[in-house]
Amino acid sequence: MSLVLLSLGSNLGDRAANLETAVRALSPWVQVTVRSSVYETSPWGYTEQPPFLNMALGGLTHLPPRRLLYRLKGIESRLGRKATFRYGPRVIDLDILAYDDLVLETPALTIPHPRLQERAFVLVPLCEIAPAWVHPVLGKTACALRQAVDVQEVYPLR
Numbered sequence: 163m164s165l166v167l168l169s170l171g172s173n174l175g176d177r178a179a180n181l182e183t184a185v186r187a188l189s190p191w192v193q194v195t196v197r198s199s200v201y202e203t204s205p206w207g208y209t210e211q212p213p214f215l216n217m218a219l220g221g222l223t224h225l226p227p228r229r230l231l232y233r234l235k236g237i238e239s240r241l242g243r244k245a246t247f248r249y250g251p252r253v254i255d256l257d258i259l260a261y262d263d264l265v266l267e268t269p270a271l272t273i274p275h276p277r278l279q280e281r282a283f284v285l286v287p288l289c290e291i292a293p294a295w296v297h298p299v300l301g302k303t304a305c306a307l308r309q310a311v312d313v314q315e316v317y318p319l320r
Contacts, residue, residue, distance in 0.1 A: 163222040166192060166230065167259040167292060169275070169284050170217050173205065174253045177215040178319070180241060184254050185219065187237045191230060196220040198287035204315040206281060211251040215319065218259070218287035227261050231271050234258070259288060263298045274298060282311045 172180035198218040205211045234256040242253045259275045266273040278284045285308040293305045
């Protein structure tokens with residue numbers, strides 16, 4: 163079994179229900195062992211869209227990275243995600259942040275996620291569930307990376 167860290171986000175429809183449905187849909191492939199709080203966040207990249215709800219999960223999987231990505235894309239499709247444009251609105255977004263201490267770069271998949279260190283909406287929940295996780299390329303913990311970004315627009319959902 164391998165340790166995987168995932169990021170989940172939604173900004174269309176019933177955002178909270180979309181996150182919960184995605185978490186449940188992971189169960190055949192990821193045994194979720196820890197989950198963060200849910201945070202409301204401003205859109206990143208393309209800002210003319212509704213705010214997101216974001217969270218992070220940690221868990222164990224028997225799937226290799228590419229097969230896990232395939233399963234995550236299948237969940238996104240089943241939950242109604244449609245192809246739009248980069249950073250556009252979405253019913254659900256599931257990203258692999260880390261997979262054990264693997265460093266992988268292919269056209270289809272990069273691990274650790276290539277922009278996680280820039281994104282407060284990823285780092286705040288990641289630091290909550292895995293504060294001591296060390297980025298295998300940057301050599302910094304999740305919480306050290308969090309300290310380097312502006313977290314003012316990441317609000318815990320009450």
